[in-house]
Amino acid sequence: MAMMATPAERLPDETLLAGLGAGDAELSVAFVRRFQGLVFGVALNVLRDRNVAEDVAQQAFERAWKHAQMFDGRQGTVRGWLTRITHNLAIDVLRGRSSAPMDPDDLALLITSMADSPERIAVANDSAAGLRRELRRLPPEQARAVAMAGIYGMTARQVAEAEGVPVGTAKTRIRYGLQKLRAALLPEDADDE
């Protein structure tokens, strides 16, 4: 077999994913190395248990391998696709567990880390920077509601119970919070509909 002209580590995400789907060992290794921090991070942040998070992260890579041929680059990035796979798996596990109530301090720390992580700011694209800025601006109760729903997969009723507010209030917080984040991602002249 001819040697690769380009080191696998330098290949585009899509090519590594194609290699993973094909069962190419070298490209698969490169794929796992490139994304293991992302995948494990998503699982760990959702599940808050390293052992369970590892199992979910492994499942995520297995699922990516199984469904690599279904990836469509026009619909998003490999990173986003893999994040969604991992998150879906983590939420499924989370919903199947009777886990301890969420620690409000943990939630606050997570939101802060998402909004302020300096090393991510350094490499952030414009949309991520805008989203992070908007996350810092959100009223804390809206940021918590969006995080509980968007990251932990909690329904409005569960958010209401966790926050000690009526369901309608929880729904409103989720709605307003996400709408503001969405507006931060839109071009400035498209904020209003």
Added chain:
Amino acid sequence: MSELDGMDDMSCDEFAEVAAELALGVLTGRERARALAHLDGCESCREQVRELSMAGDELLALLPPAEPPAGFESRVLDRLGLTAPGQQPSDAAIQQGSDVSGQQSLDVRVLTDERANRRADRQNRPPNRPVDRPPAGRPRSGLSRVSRRLLAAAAVAVALIGGGVGWGLRDATAPSSSSSQAAALSTAAFVTSDHRTVGQVFVYNHSPWWTYMSVNMEGVGNVTVICQLEDADGHFKNVGQFQLDDGYGSWGSSPYTAGPGAIMGARLLSSNGTVLATATF
């Protein structure tokens, strides 16, 4: 017609109140059913949900990464039946040793038995097992027009950079020729009569023959669809049926020892025989 019969219609204003929850995948029960029914006929609300879903995805992208436990990489590769190529520099996974030590380097064109088994599992995934689902309202991956040539394009890309590294949903018993394996795999998009791409079908035309398809037809609800393949004579033959869950589903046939011959196309029918979508190879 569906479980929504008898439900009152949701207005756009009502929908706006739950759009965020729908986009984040946390809307449940009757509210979810009504919202989805509304989406079926409201393009502007679909766009609203799509944008909110993107915001939800971007939010997830802000989650901080985390260093996985030692040996994670090797355990993933082991799970896939792979091992790092011998020419790879040592890394944390290899240094762990326990999962890969003692294993000889693989020629990447040869599948291990374990991979063959997993491949068979992939080909035999149970009906209606959903592929990972992006949020409601957002087009799901794998359903584009261009993706009918995804595998072939990727094969070219991998071959160009890899000096002939094989590509394709290869079968363990198939010949080792990469090109013949890639050529044996055909894929085409399922398209409706109004030219919407609603799915994708893969057919592997070497023994053991198999097919796999993924369908996304939002709005049709939970229905059973019948898959037919078209032979060279223009005859359609039923090859299986599967259940759509909220318009979405995937299905793979069992491998056959003898294939049905050249496959020219495929189509999906409702249980009453109405053609829902067609695909041409």
